[in-house]
Amino acid sequence: MPEPLLNYLAEMQIYRLSPAWAKLDEACHCIVECGGDWSNFDDDIAVHRGAVVEESFIYLCGQSFDEPFLLPQMEFKENRFTNVHFFRAESIAWLLFLDVTEQTLMQQLQQQNANELSLLRDQQRRVLDRYVGGAVTERSIEGRLTFDAAGERRNISTMFIDLRSFTIFNQKYDPQHVMDVLNQYMNKMLPPILDEFGLVDKITGDGAMTVFGVLNEQEDSALLAFRAALRIQREISTMNDLRRQQGDYIMDVGIGIGSGEAVLGILGAHDRRAFTVIGPHVNLAARLEGEAKGGEILADETTFLTVQHLIDSHECRSIELKGIGASQVYNLRYSK
Amino acid sequence: MSRILQKKVCLLGAFAVGKTSLVSRFVNGIFSDKYLSTMGVKIDRKSLQLDDVTVNMMLWDVHGEESVKKVPAAYMRGSAAYLLVIDGTRSATVDTARELHARMRAEVGDVPFVVLLNKVDLKDEWELSDADVATIREEGWECLMTSACTGENVEAAFIRLADQMIA
Known part of the structure; x- marks a missing residue:
């Protein structure tokens, strides 16, 4: 593939996610190498070579590194959403943080509307229930009371x-x-x-x-x-x-x-x-x-x-x- | 000798039961009645001093469970304790809490948990009757009536959970 196209795709698919990564030691205790702009994800984060994983990523306390995991849409900073990946490639353990704020905020709008609609229906059901009883409510909501x-x-x-x-x-x-x-x-x-x-x-x-x-x-x-x-x-x-x-x-x-x-x-x-x-x-x-x-x-x-x-x-x-x-x-x- | 503990605590429940408001009340002492749907997990921290033990709680305010959007098991793993939140004005949220409780048990085993019967400030609008609450308690669930709006029992709930974690 021509280089300009590769660059275009890389820009679209990779760099927009602002990846930040950390290569961990075998026991997943220390950071061996790291890269990317970690301040994107958390203001208090301290990721550097030789740092202890548990101290750098304190919100991952209790997390097991025995198996690969994906923690989607983690909000460490207000309105900034991160997908946290952990996996091993060629027996090397990697932590990869990807910024998914844009997609998440779009989903949030839909989610918000769906939840509000559901709450409204619930509220209507409760009001109807209180005044006319469950049987009428059920039939009204299902359109069977005509x-x-x-x-x-x-x-x-x-x-x-x-x-x-x-x-x-x-x-x-x-x-x-x-x-x-x-x-x-x-x-x-x-x-x-x-x-x-x-x-x-x-x-x-x-x-x-x-x-x-x-x-x-x-x-x-x-x-x-x-x-x-x-x-x-x-x-x-x-x-x-x-x-x-x-x-x-x-x-x-x-x-x-x-x-x-x-x-x-x-x-x-x-x-x-x-x-x-x-x-x-x-x-x-x-x-x-x-x-x-x-x-x-x-x-x-x-x-x-x-x-x-x-x-x-x-x-x-x-x-x-x-x-x-x-x-x-x-x-x-x-x-x- | 003083101890410092780092613990992951999940807040779980159906959507709009007030999980985010409870955390906001506990961590920042504020409440807003504007509903904003949580996406994924919102992370917060709060330290509690219980005698000579400092408990640093990593609060995982997990998005509401829905039929089409289940809480991923990955969020549950590694939890040292959890709060199950029920909205007293919506009895269907009890079933959601039961389902989440079963899944938590499967993922993390027998860790401490407390059930919060939230929105007690709206008691007149509650669908949950005293008999329903009694049934929940008969299951051996420790319940607290809470209100993120007034702050009633909010801190007490987190302290209770911390107590159980260090016990």
């Missing part, structure tokens, strides 16, 4: 839950205390819903509207809703026992469940949209919750027929519900 904006008919169950005596509690106590206690109750009420793949559609201060059968279509939505309701009542009962012993204010929960066909869709326009459920049983569930006393689970006939094998007993009564008229209402009795 609704036809025009509306989609499905058989679902809607459950309304509400804390009884909250208004009195709210009036009697400091708002910060009210908020803290409300959170304690919510922490007992929301996990059972999320565990049964319920969607928390709205939190209304002292209650919530939840929908079952959207995230899990394999099981009957009424079963999912009832299982959640049962767990809520049991957990609230246990918490209330403890609060009672401590002399704290007690609140019970009233629950109403309605099941049937509903239209799921997105209401709103442009950047302000909300998931919504419309159907006769939705209003019915809200009315049932309004009728339920603390500790009761009231259900419509459709829900009752699905879950009757799970309850201890029931009481059926006909009630005049506002805006609906006379309805058969089932008080689902359960063991505490």
Whole structure:
């Protein structure tokens, strides 16, 4: 190859890496010979003939020289990156330092972007998780939670839950205390819903509207809703026992469940949209919750027929519900 | 008689758990909340005086472990001790710590290590529950809740590690 080309290639491939080298003795204890500009790599480095390897390269303490090694992208000096090679050639041990700052800084930019994107996704997942539960988050991230904006008919169950005596509690106590206690109750009420793949559609201060059968279509939505309701009542009962012993204010929960066909869709326009459920049983569930006393689970006939094998007993009564008229209402009795 | 020891200490963990911030807090006493991804290994030094022993720590702040960018075994070899860093706000970083711990054991054997449950200043945002922390401790891992931001337990973690190295 003509010399100018060789020089060009050498410049491109070798000298841009600013190589610095040290020939070591057989035991890799002392430097026998050295060359290159070592100050490129570390300001404090003292590499000279006869120097002890361990003292010249103190950051290599503990390093074994029995086998060849490559330590890529070592940052001895801020923003200066070095590939450290150790190898034997014709039984002579060599340490070779190469400056890889340029390539590393380019990679760093890509790495930074990728990591930041990953952190952002993680953060979004955590926020979603906290507010709507893991099942929704997972499906949202995977793009599997979609609704036809025009509306989609499905058989679902809607459950309304509400804390009884909250208004009195709210009036009697400091708002910060009210908020803290409300959170304690919510922490007992929301996990059972999320565990049964319920969607928390709205939190209304002292209650919530939840929908079952959207995230899990394999099981009957009424079963999912009832299982959640049962767990809520049991957990609230246990918490209330403890609060009672401590002399704290007690609140019970009233629950109403309605099941049937509903239209799921997105209401709103442009950047302000909300998931919504419309159907006769939705209003019915809200009315049932309004009728339920603390500790009761009231259900419509459709829900009752699905879950009757799970309850201890029931009481059926006909009630005049506002805006609906006379309805058969089932008080689902359960063991505490 | 006083002794001087030179020891290589690795900081290992998933990316963005706060390894570089912990070193920066320990070595320079400063903290920046700006995240800058570490490439390769950032080398720092710090000496600790423990009674009559001076421990010169060569701190190898190793880049974060990722599925597509594993920590090379060459970085691990020769370590006298290591810190496993977990980000309390990201529970997935526990699995990464476990994997790194297994690989360290394979490379350097049974050397001292301490687990840092970092970002304790963001406790409200933690994904790790008290039960998760208890499970980690039940594995026999010595854990310290740290914050590079406030400095909580940072020096204590390095001193603990140095203690174990000279024991």
